[in-house]
Structures are given as C-alpha cells and as structure tokens.
Amino acid sequence: MTDFNEPQDILGIGIRNLLGYRDSRGELEPLIANWEKTVVVEVAGMYPVTLRFHGKEIRIEPSAAAGFDLKVTMSIETMAALSDGSGPLLEFLKGRVKVEKMWHLGTLLRFLKIIVPALRIAGERGAYHGKTHRS
C-alpha cells in the first residue's frame, strides 16, 4: 500500500481520495515505484496542489512547488468530463487541459496513466444514474 500524508485542504483531500481508489485495488504501487517526480495539479480558478512521488510515498501539499517536473491545469468541469469517460487527448486538443513542461513527455504520460483511471473510478462511483440520481 502507498504511504500517503493526510491532506487537510479540500483539493488535497480529493486527490488523496482519487489515488486511494487505485491504491485499494493495488494498481498504484507499480505505477509510482521509483518514480521520483514532483507534479503540480491546478484546478483552474481554485489553487494548485503539489504531489511529490518518492518511493512508496506520495505527499500532497496545497501549494505549487518550485522546480516541478510537470504542471497540469484543468477546470473542475474538465475533471468531471474525464471522470465521465472523455479522453485526456481530446480534452487537451480542446485546450481544456493545459500542461507546463510538456517536453517531459514520459512524466506526462505516466501521470495521466495514474490520474485518469482514478477519475474514471470516481465517475463510476458517482455515475449519472448513481446513488443520488433517482429516475
């Protein structure tokens, strides 16, 4: 199991939960093994969160770390679209996912491999015809 800190801010909690879904399925550990990277995720209009990957640890902090390896910015609507099954490439081409230091292509692809399926799990858990929606 991955060793997380327990973030206290709302976006940090969200990202912790997202990664936790994958971790509980045993999918996270192989993806982050020996991946010493710092990724900043910014929800447009809100604030940036830094994810520090180190060994089996992930540290989530409510700020943008200097010297990050990758920064991904998207809106909450885009996060919702990804969780509903929209492809990250499509969202990128539409300009809804912005990437800084895109030349770190391997880092970008690995990070998308971590986060997009996590968003999908969240989408499945709260599907349109899910727990809340009664029709």
Place this chain on the structure above:
Amino acid sequence: MEFADISGLSQPSQEALKLVLDRCIKCNTCKYAYKEFTPTCPSGESFKFESYWASGRIRIARGLLTKRLEWTEDILHPIFACTTCGACKDSCQAPQKDRIVDIIEALREFAVKSVGAPARQARLDQLVVEHHNPYGNAHSDNADIRAKYHLKPTASVVYFIGCTSNYRQQRLRDATLSVLQKLGVDFTVVDERCCGSPLIRTGQLDLVPGLMRHNVGEIAKTGAKIVVTSCAGCYRTMKQDFAKYGVGIGVEVLHTTELINRELGKAGTKRLQQGGGAGATTVTYHDPCHLGHHIGLFEPPRDLLARIPGVELVEMPRNRTASWCCGAGGGVKIGYPDWALRVAGERVEEARRTGAGTLVSTCPFCKTNLSDANAQAGTGLDVVDLVELIDRAL
C-alpha cells in the same frame, strides 16, 4: 466541575467512561436501524423511557461521572436491563459508535464497584469461582470428549466448546465435534474454563484476566494455530475482549461457520447433501448479536447455508445490521428471564412470518432462548444451530 473517582475501575472501563463527557448529543439515531427505520433496541422498545436507550444510558453515565446523579438500587435497572446486543452501535453514526457497548459495560463495572451487581447476575461470579462455568455444573476438563473422539493432546485446531454448549446445548457441541471429524480437521479440545463473557457483560471483571490466562495457557499447550468456537459469545470474547484486557491469545480465532466454509472450499471435500439431509428446505437465519452487531460477521453463515443444496434462505425483515436480538445476552437471561423470553418471542414471531420451517442461528445462547420462546409460542418452527444442519448434510 467535580468528577467521580473511577480510578478503581479497569483501564478499558475508565477510557470508555471518559468518552461520555465529550461524545453523544443524544441525536437518537441509535434508536432504530439506520436507513431502515425499524426498531432494533429491545431495551428501549420494552421500557420506553430515554434511560433505556443507548443515548439515555450515556446520559446516566455522564450524570454519575459528574456527580449529578447518585447511585441507588433503582438505577441498576436501566443499566442492566439491556442485552448489550449492540444494535445501537450499528445505527449510531457518531464517532463513539463502536464504543457504545464498551460504555455500557464500563457503566456496569462502575455499578458493580459502587453498589454491587444485581443479585441474580452476582450469582454468575460465584458460580464461576466454584465451578469454572456460570451454570453451576460440575466442571468438566473434557477428558471424556478427548477419549470418545480419540483426540490427541496436540493439534492444529482447538475447538473451544464454551459453557453453554458443554453444559446446556450438548447437541450443538456434539454436532460440532462430528462436523470437525467428518471434515477431517486436525483438532482437539482442552480443559477450558468460562471464557469470561458473562462476567464482562455484567461488569464483574475480577475473575476475567485469570480465566483468560488459563484458557490461553491450555490452548498454547496444544500447539494449535487456530481456535474455533461454535459459541458467538466466546467468539466475541476471544476475538476482542482478550486483547482489551491485555491477554494475547496468540492464535487465529474463528467461528465454526468460518472454519467450515474454509474447509468446504478445499478441493476434494465432501459435498453437502440435498436439503441438508434432513428435510430443512426453507430456513430463516437469526444473526447472533455477538457475531453480527459486535463483530460484523454477517455473511459466512449465509454463505454456508447457500452451500447446502436445496436449502432456501428467506430473510427476516430485520437482518444483518438491522437484526433484532434473541433477548438472552448481557446477563438478561439470568437477570430478567421473563423479559428475555418476550424479546425472543418477538424474534420467533418474525421468523414464523417468513414462512420458513426452520429458524437457524449460530450461537448456543440464541438457540436456547429462541427455543424457549418458540416452545412457549407453539409456532412449530424447528430451531436449530447451523452446525447441526451441516452435520445432517455431511
């Protein structure tokens, strides 16, 4: 604010009682099954006043702890007229939810140390001192069972029979022994004493660590890695209370339903016969509180029932976390026998309404009280333990 001196209580009780100062607004969610909104608290439903529900007991504990209430004979009734079934803890959504039964048991220890146990429950302590079991039967070291079943002194599994099965529900004990042998389990039995459950439930803790240490020592002598019991009370005690009172059991603790499921899952195991081998076709299942509400073990008994070809399980409306107690636990069977029967009577009637012919449980204590109520009501239901069904089917 002045607080009562509770330093003479056991450490777990002190910790549990301190919780009542900072937890529980009495939101009343403990009063019925969460989201099902069905009655689950035998004590509250019977005696009605707030003092008979979990949140009311927490208020009584707070009153005693802050010296706003004084100890009287009367106060023992709401404290002890509770089966400690733990339905309240399954309903409660607050942080103290998993500690509610601990709080009630701590309150009982507080009562015992302050004014003594109610007379009927106090007998349990005397009987265990004299006979090592709460029924007052002559103690058996189980040598006769070892001889009859050719059990060796060492084995990989210890079957912890429990006093109720050994002295009151021998059919259940014998069925368990038979099933273990039919399944080829390498097991033995030991010179066991009361597991401590009836004493813990009634707040009489003085003997408890000694009983636990004796039983742990006897189990250790066999070299077993697993202790299995057919008694839900013993199971809860060994699974949770041994550690709570600082006695490490050192082996895996299983209920018979867990072990039998495990054994039947192995390749080449004997298959169960159609209809349970004894005509039980439609059954309903009563969750013993010490397995269900207390430990959360709801599915293994149902899985086991599903393994018996031709047996159909019809659930009672109140099942799993919403289940209604058999009425016997928490010292109620000895303390308030008439009320215990009324509680069981409600469960038997619920079982009858399912249309099932057989009421199955997985606890000798439940079986005793449900059988008593069933006999009184004359429903014609067959009340059996699941292990008896399995024995017939093997």
Place this chain on the structure above:
Amino acid sequence: MEKLTDRKRSEIKGRLEGIFGPENVTDKVHDLFPYSYDATECEPHMPDFVVLPEYVDQVVAVVKLASESGVPLVPYISGNNIGGLTIPERGGIVVDFSKRMNRILHVHESHMYAILEPGVTFGQLKKHLDDHHPGLRYSYPFAPPFSGAVGNAMLSGMNNMSCAHGSMGDWINGVEVVLHDGTVARVGSCFLGKEFRPDNWHSRYPMPDLLGMFVNWQGMTGIVTKCAVQLWPRRPIETAYVGIAYGFETTAELMRELGRAEVIDDISAVSVEVAKMSVGIPTPIKIPEEPDFALLVPVSALTRKHLEAKYEIIQDVFAKVNRKHGNKTFITKFDTFASLVGEGVRAFYDLPGVVTPLVEYSGLTWFGSYAPPEHLGTLFEKANAIFHKYNFPAFVYSKIMKSGHYGIFRSIIRYKKDSEEDRAHRAMEEFFDLGVEHGCIPYKAPVWMCERLKEHIDPNWLELFKRVKGLMDPKGILNPGRWGV
C-alpha cells in the same frame, strides 16, 4: 412552580398512573435525568414526572390534572430541537410522545397530506411513504432521522424543498389540539364535521387562521395531538448539484439568483470547513486558497429534458454570477463531488440521515434564524470572524427559502459539553447580536435568546403575545418559562 411536597407528588403520581398505567409513568431520578438537558448550553432543569401517552383521552386527562394542580406540562418528542425547548424550565410533567403516540393515522393520496400523531419521526414517515405511497414525498431537514416531524413543522423548521415551498410551518393543513382546560379543538379545514374525519384535512384557509395560535408557540398555547402535513408528488427524477464559491457576497448572490430562477428544490450553503468535517477532519482549518462555501442544490424533474433544461438555467446563473464576480463559482454533479471529496458528504443529500459533523461531540448549539437574503453576505463574513475569535471551526449553514422571500442563517458550534460550554455560549451571544443587527429573527429560540430578543422588538407585539398567552394558558401550565413568560 413551587417544589412539590412529598404528599402532593405521591398524589399526582397515583393519578398519573391511573391515566397512563404505572409502566408509563416515572418519577425516578435516573429516568428524569436524560430529559433534564439537551445538546445545547441551555440550563438544565429536572422534570418531576415523565409520562408516555398513547391516546388523546390520556392527553386530555393529563392536561386537566395539570390545570387542576398547577403542575406544568412539557411536550417532548425527541429533544432534538437545539433550543432547550423541551427542558422543563419550571419542572412538572414531560409528556413524551415519541414512544407510543407515534402513529401515521392517514395518508390521503389525492389530496397529498398525512395526518400524524405528534411522536412520528422523519425516518418513520419516510419509510411509510416509501413502502405504501411511493408516489408521494415529504421533505427532510439536516436533522437526525429520529426527530419529530410534527415538532419540526410546528416550529417552522426547514427542509430539503424549502427553496421551492418555504418553511415547514407553511405546510401544515391543520391540527387537533388539546387546550389548557382539556378542550379538544380541530383547526384548519378539518373543523368541518362534529367528529374527526381523515378526509377533510386538505387546507388551512380560508377561515380565520387559528393555526397561528399554535405554530411557533413552542407548546405554550396547547398540546397538538394530530397534525396534517402537506406531501408532494414524487418526481421521476431527483438529483443534486454542488456549487463551490469563493467570497461571502458571491456566495450570497449565487444563492439569491438560484432561488429566483425557480428551478431548484432547495439550496443549502455550508462553510467549506463543514465539507471537510464530513470526510473525517473534525476540526478543519481553512487555508486561504480554499473556497469559502459549498452549496448543495437538490433538483427534481419530470423528464430528462426537463432536468437538462433546469441544469442549463442553473449553469446560466453560475455564469452570470461569474461574469460579475470574476469566475469565483463552480458547479459539479453531487455524485462527482462526493466521489472526489469523500462519501461522508452524501449524508447532506441522503435525508433523513445523520449529517455527521453535527454529532461529533457532546454539545451542539446554534444561532438559527430567518434572515433577510440581502444581508447574507455580510452575515457570512462577520460570522466567520466570530468563529475565529472563539476558536471554533466555521460552520455557517444558510438557505434561500421560497424562491428568495426570506433566507436562513445559522451559525453552528459543536463543542465538548463539560469543558467548552462557556466559550460556546459567549460565541452564541455574539452571533445573536450580529444576527439581530442584520434583521435576523431566531427560530426555535431558547429562553436566553428570547429574553435578549425582547430588547429589540416592538413592545406592543410583546404585550399582544402576553395577552394571547394569558388567554390560552391562564394557569401557566403549558411549557411555562419559554420566551421568559
């Protein structure tokens, strides 16, 4: 009330046992104690007796006994009002309805109402409707399921359809009430006919609205024994959205605009700290970058297209507010939000249920008020400062009621009863002053708050209030001490 002599106590107990049966009467101190206080900091008072009625005749008999002996009566359902309203200020007899007088007497499918006995809880009503009348729905507050539906209606509680339909007090079609001398009167359209009939409780008007003599009177003018509450057609589609907002005024404006759009069932705004409390952070600290509020917006619709149209309108409202305030609000589906932030937030939507932050400790108190919507932004900002001053996590809860005719402003403090009560109360006093300064009117108000409120209101209103009270309860036996009278 003067302290009862032993002889008088014994005599009253005997008469109570004659009315209710010995098993339904108690004067044992340990039985009385749980009724002596509630979650709030309101001063505890012990009752002298608790009784458990089952029938109206028993209520009539106990009212006559109280009238004759001068012993106060305090109606009680579950004591969850967060206002000390069931604490027997002057001792007396607590009449606990929730245990035996809790039948759902009738649900009228075509007229869409339910006639309830006073002890019916939200959970019970929900189950009954789901099981037997799936085409109808009631609505539920952020209260635990074992809270009294009638009590909440009689005290003008709010619910999860309040933006569309307003206060629960407006949903009462009629009541049966026992007056101070034991007279049983029916108020509302049910006044037709000499006897109780379940089929004529369809409306409250057009006769003189005598219900006003009982609604919000906290049991001071009569004891309600039946209450007809309006039900609503259950819509085929029910869902919810979550808004996130930066800025206090932005939040308030968003709420007002959503209310005026008239497409949502309800809107509940809570401090962002509350969302964090519900996912396991009991004492959250907000970082400056975080949004200030989360808004739950339940919506129902007849068809998918109906829902889509409503959602489009809701999105337009968010866009309009963002154009004005600079992209400071966001909207997402509730399920997505719950999956992201944590399943704990589902309790806010899945009602009746336990909103877990409210049950964290042993104490819970609030300044709850009906508020002018235009002042909500200021109230949020100033309340936030008070929370920080007293070192409690911010817990503002606010609603827009009846499309925006009025709003709800509530400052909530969860606290440890035996160590933090004084601090909680001092904060409450400041919340009260803040609220009244901005036109808020406390509801389900505890005695101390009513006393302070008197300093701010029309003295002739108070005179009228006292005269009505005197007329309705000449011997002062009906929940005396409330409102300090």
